[in-house]
Structure formats: C-alpha cells, structure tokens
Amino acid sequence: MPGFELIGDLERKEVNDVLDNGVFMRYGFDGMRNGHWKAKELEAEIGKQLQSKHVQLVSNGTAAVTVALAASGVGAGDEVIMPTFTFVASFESIMILGGVPVLVDIDDTLGLDPKAVEAAITPKTKAIMVVQMCGSMGRMGELKAIAEKHNLLLIEDACQAIGATYNGKPLGSIGDVGCFSFDFVKTITSAEGGAVITNNEDFYVNADHYTDHGHDHVGNDRGAETHPFLGYNFRISELHAAVGLAQARRLPEFLSIQEKNFMIIREALAEIPEVTFRTVPEGGVENYGFLSFFLPDLETTNKVAAAFKDSGVDACFHYYNNNWHYIRRWDHLKELKSLFPISKEVKDGLAYLKTAEYPQSDDYIARNISCLIKLSWTEEQVKERAAKMVEAIKSSL
Ligand SMILES: *Cc1c(COP(=O)(O)O)cnc(C)c1O
Secondary structure (H helix, E strand, C coil), X not given: CCHHHHCCHHHHHHHHHHHHHCCCCCCCCXXXXXXXXXXXXXXXXXXXXXXXXXXXXXXXXXXXXXXXXXXXXXXXXXXXXXXXXXXXXXXXXXXXXXXXXXXXXXXXXXXXXXXXXXXXXXXXXXXEEEECHHHCCCCHHHHHHHHHHXXXXXXXXXXXXXXXXXXXXXXXXXCCEEEEECCCCCCCCCCCCEEEEECCXXXXXXXXXXXXXXXXXXXXXHHHCCCCCCCCECCCCHHHHHHHHHHHHCHHHHHHHHHHHHHHHHXXXXXXXXXXXXCCCCCEECCCCEEEEECCCHHHHHHHHHHHHHCCCCCEECHHHCXXXXXXXXXXXXXXXXXXXXXXXXXXXXXXXXXXCCHHHHHHHHCEEEEECCCXXXXXXXXXXXXXXXXXXXXXX
C-alpha cells in the first residue's frame, strides 16, 4: 500500500515549484504563485480518477471524515452507525461533532454486516459510516439499499481503499460523501493530507467553506469574503498538495504493482486448504493494498502471526489485540476518557459500549491476518515471501 516507497523526482519537481515561488497557502496570493495551484490541480486529478464531481482537500484523513460528517449535517445527538473493525478516527470524528458512535458487527467481508446495521437503526440514526478496510469493501449494494430505505446518509471512509471499485464505481463515490487519507502509510501519500469527495453540490460547498473558517471563497480578497457559517481550519498546504499531486498521477501504476504482487502471494496461499480469503462482494474489485485471509481458529492464527515474525515476514497484522483498529482493546474509548467534559447525551448514548460484546466480529478478527502489499518488492522478493508465508502457515497447522 505505501506510496512513500516510491518517492522520487516527480514529487521533488512538484515541491520545488512551490518552493520556487514560496506560496504555501492554497488560497489567494495569485500574483506571487506563477500559476502554481497544487491543491486545485490535485483536486481536479482526484475528481477525474474517482469519477467525482467535487473534491475538497483537507489536512488529513481524520479531518476528511470529520468534514464529511459536518458537511452533510451530522451533529449533536445524532447516531452514526460504524463498524467494530476500523481506525479510531471514525469514532473520534463522530465524537468531536457531538454525535454518538454506534458500533456494530462486521461480517466475512471485514466490512459492516448489513443485518447488524439494520438492527441498530433507531429514530436518532442519521448516518451509516462504512469503512473500507484493507483495500476492500463490505456488501455495498445491500448497505446502500438500507441507507436509502431508512433515509440515512451513507458516508464512506475509503481511506485504505483508494482505487478499489464496486460495480465499476470507485469506492468513495458510492455513498453521499467519500473520505480519503494521504498520510505517510497510505496508497498515495502527501505526507499528511486527505480528501472529501461528493457529487452533492450543497455538501461540497459546505465542505469548501467549513474547512477554511467558513470563508465563502468568493472573489479575490480574503479580507472581504463573507462567512455564511461557523467553520474551522482543516486546510491542506501547497507543499503537501504538491507531493500528493505527483503521487496521485502515479496511482494507476501503484495499483497495478499492488495487483501483481497480491496475486503471486494469493495463489501461493490458495494451495493451503485451511486458508480462506476475505469475501469481496460480487461486483467488487479490491485495490490490492492488503491480502486479508482467515485461518481456522484463534490459536492457529496466533501461531501463524508468530511464525511470520520469526521468518521475517513483516507488515502482517493480526488485529485481534490491536488498539488502533479494533474495539476489543479500545479501553480509553469504552471508559470515555476525555480531556474535556462530554455532554450527558453522548455519555448516555455511549453507555452501551462498556459492556457491549461482539462475538461475531471477534470470530472474524481473531482468525484474520491482513498483510500489506508493498510497491518496492522485486518479483523474486515477492515469490520468496510467498514461499516463507506458506511454510510458516503449514508449520502452524
Ligand atoms: C488512515 C485512516 C484514517 C485517518 O487518516 P489520517 O490521515 O491518518 O488522519 C481514517 N480512516 C481509516 C480507515 C484510515 O485507515
């Protein structure tokens, strides 16, 4: 997945354009910038590649999720359904807006289980947030139908799945708003950065203003702009956008390298009857940033994870004990540890989390290993790695 492996002359050239004129701000300073608008160019590039009418760059992926929610009107007391397997950013973004995260089970796709989603809907539910973990997706057809049936927003956190598609449409463009991260370890990186994409004109205008203190961006004089509503600063800088621009242009190349490396390892593991792969819904195409598979039980999975370590197979994750990605170890969130007071409404809304059990999610995550697919491996290295993985798994069964 990581574009940082292939940083080079293309990124350097874009950054130098910015350094040469010294305009790090994405808005204004027209006279100084010699025609360089890296953030605008990157927005156009992403819009083209992700078939989306509107793109708003932001300072990071967590900001993207926050802005997606804010721009579509999610706020105080609103319940947002999200999966147990995710990144803490989903939870944090809902909380910062005064909403209530409602965690529900995942299924064999490692995405939201449609049945669990439907069962969690209450009169307070405002949005369903799907998180497209490890380069793939949940059952998007069913999830979208549930959102439509109940008149709920569908927010897509596609931070880990840029370039994956469902029925030919890029992930992120299927829901009402899609979110991407360009942090250091994502498929394309801008060092720090993110994007919100949408085909909804109103949500886009909201995102455009909200990310820049409510500035309406009308005219050329920032001092004279009006502020239709409260905003914040979630801006990206021109320097970050410059790195992201070079990387975004290389996305098709990165995806094809990932697919090639992924297939070599997948074919090798498919020889082992005890290994099953994560389900990709019909019509779905992964971005091949990770290879996710299941083993028969927790004990075997623990053994395999240890055997991978011993044989130098790095960048494989067993999320069961991970405290960034899975509810089981989110003690600080279960206990609602916050620097500042949290409203009674949110506290009450989250009371369920202290005792909530997720046996279905536990079962999938306990048996899952997800391995990062790197861009810099030679074919020989991938084959060697695949052989080591097969050996480590067979010796653990
Ligand atoms: C990385 C990531 C984010 C947050 O992105 P940052 O740029 O690191 O803030 C949000 N959601 C998911 C699923 C991610 O993987």
